[in-house]
Amino acid sequence: NAGVTQTPKFQVLKTGQSMTLQCAQDMNHNSMYWYRQDPGMGLRLIYYSASEGTTDKGEVPNGYNVSRLNKREFSLRLESAAPSQTSVYFCASSLDSGNTIYFGEGSWLTVV
Amino acid sequence: GIQVEQSPPDLILQEGANSTLRCNFSDSVNNLQWFHQNPWGQLINLFYIPSGTKQNGRLSATTVATERYSLLYISSSQTTDSGVYFCAVNTGGFKTIFGAGTRLFVKA
Numbered sequence: 615n616a617g618v619t620q621t622p623k624f625q626v627l628k629t630g631q632s633m634t635l636q637c638a639q640d641m642n643h644n645s646m647y648w649y650r651q652d653p654g655m656g657l658r659l660i661y662y663s664a665s666e667g668t669t670d671k672g673e674v675p676n677g678y679n680v681s682r683l684n685k686r687e688f689s690l691r692l693e694s695a696a697p698s699q700t701s702v703y704f705c706a707s708s709l710d711s712g713n714t715i716y717f718g719e720g721s722w723l724t725v726v
Numbered sequence: 727g728i729q730v731e732q733s734p735p736d737l738i739l740q741e742g743a744n745s746t747l748r749c750n751f752s753d754s755v756n757n758l759q760w761f762h763q764n765p766w767g768q769l770i771n772l773f774y775i776p777s778g779t780k781q782n783g784r785l786s787a788t789t790v791a792t793e794r795y796s797l798l799y800i801s802s803s804q805t806t807d808s809g810v811y812f813c814a815v816n817t818g819g820f821k822t823i824f825g826a827g828t829r830l831f832v833k834a
């Protein structure tokens with residue numbers, strides 16, 4: 615039982631490049647999330663997917679797109695990376711809204 | 727939106743000491759969770775505690791929803807307790823708001 619798995623773990627991008635962060639969970643959870651973590655600011659919600667086939671904006675959605683590919687997988691795409699998107703990105707899942715949240719191990723992204 | 731404030735922001739303990747971390751929130755919440763982020767960045771859920779008291783080994787948590795605060799108690803601290811402790815609240819729906827965290831360092 616791997617829980618929440620996200621890839622890649624580390625990535626360096628040049629400004630303007632695009633990339634996709636992949637996330638999968640094997641807990642049969644309905645809800646999935648993407649957070650970013652910046653120093654001194656805790657975690658902020660980028661996008662979430664309440665259930666398969668739905669996605670919604672969180673607190674800081676600008677510059678990102680997401681896809682809920684199926685119940686297991688939820689990807690985050692940066693179309694044109696900017697230095698302000700340098701951060702640690704966490705994928706997470708929960709059975710439903712307001713339930714215990716389980717996090718992946720994080721993806722360290724640097725945009726130069 | 728709801729404000730979540732954690733205190734203290736930083737805490738240094740000698741191994742074996744006890745500590746209390748506090749989380750204040752500015753509005754009614756449906757649930758509250760405590761997380762530990764270890765020095766390698768991994769986030770682990772410690773408690774799901776919308777109200778009342780729960781205990782798990784040396785850790786316990788109490789949430790007084792009517793007074794809008796929660797406390798995390800760490801007893802007989804160990805070096806492995808080092809890291810950042812986050813409080814996170816949910817007011818309904820899918821948006822869980824995190825506090826800025828308390829950074830704990832336990833000295834051997």
